[in-house]
Amino acid sequence: MHLGDTSPTPPTPSDHLHNLLRRVAQHDRRAFAQLYASTSAKLYGTVLRILRERGRADDVVQEVYVTIWQKAAQFDTGRASPIAWMAAIARHAAIDELRRQPRAPHEPEEALAHTPADAPSAREHLEHEQDAKRLHACLEALEAERRDMVRLAYLDGWSRTDLATHFEQPVNTVKTWLHRALKQLKGCLAP
């Protein structure tokens, strides 16, 4: 697992993953196994946090890697880092699965408990440190409830309805708050 490597010397983890993805696009099975070894804990963690059940996470992560195998050639370096591209596929797959079949009622305190309140020092890759710092600074600028909403939605897969129930607000209010929070983030992050 190169993602945890603290040495910034080349090749960077992103280069490593990028090379693997390029080989996977050529249907290189060995590269695929290496890509899996390098990224599966990240993707599995992402999916399991949203679905909370290993059985469902297994199924979703399986389909995620099949998608990665099939779409590796479509990966565009200019648009995202390899791990961000893969994590986005995983998140969307997990959220789609959750929307199809919602899980049991949430334990919000638990969900928030493992959401660090500020930027963790143990972030995995250094390449996007700048972006991460800016995002966390911008999140800090949000009202606390809206910040929690963004985190619960993004990391734990909560729907508008879930958020409305937990924050005891009408769904439309939640939608309005989310839009305000997102616009504020966008403005804050704008160069």
Next chain:
Amino acid sequence: MTDHDDIDMLAAEYVLGTLDAEERAEVARRRRHDADLDARILAWEARLAPLGDEVETIAPGPDLLARIERRIDELETTSRTNSKPEDDTDDTDDTDGTAQVIALRRRLGFWRGCAGLATAAALILAVVLIAPFDDTPDAPPFVAVFQQDDQQPAFMLSVDLDSRRLNVRPVTAKPLPDRSYQLWIKADALGPKPRSVGVLNDDLSLPADALSNYDSELLKRATFGISIEPPGGSPTGQPTGSAIHGYLYPTDRDAVSQHL
């Protein structure tokens, strides 16, 4: 609120994950044809991606990779007989007796990792590479490489789709005493069973017009295989030796030059 705002918020909520199932499906459909929406989604993915750093990494179970690889094998095997990747209407069964259809989309590099596949005595793998032929006059023709084992190509088959002329050339394959090589074609339009293209001559060639009865669209989607048969060809009209069939699929010229 302007339309742009609406679209941007739709993209943002799609990425955030707060849309319901129907809305998500609609956005996923729409982004394929709506470049503006797609760009906005990607911009939001980039904005929010650092949040994902907070996720605790968790190792999946030890057997998940094997499961994934089996799933990929299944998909690649069945997709070979489907006319197009997105056309799921025709689900022809591939398990016809001796002829095992293997995903030829997996190129030579992949076969090197599969020692188990090379053990059958008469096994010949066909790896089919297809290169853009119509828009560039000097591009290579459609090419199939038939591998007898994991090391060396046994035959190469090239097909000019415009004239539907073929050329089979032995690479490492040698004429076998009391045995004939036979080339087969398999395509949805031809039914579930392979059809004989012809028995190779003693010099391991075939008449160039052996495929002239097939139209080029069919050839593009067809799979090819070479089997080892009794002298004069299969007595049954079907491959009796193991034959592995390959599927023609578009690839770039880099891949052709790299692998041939």
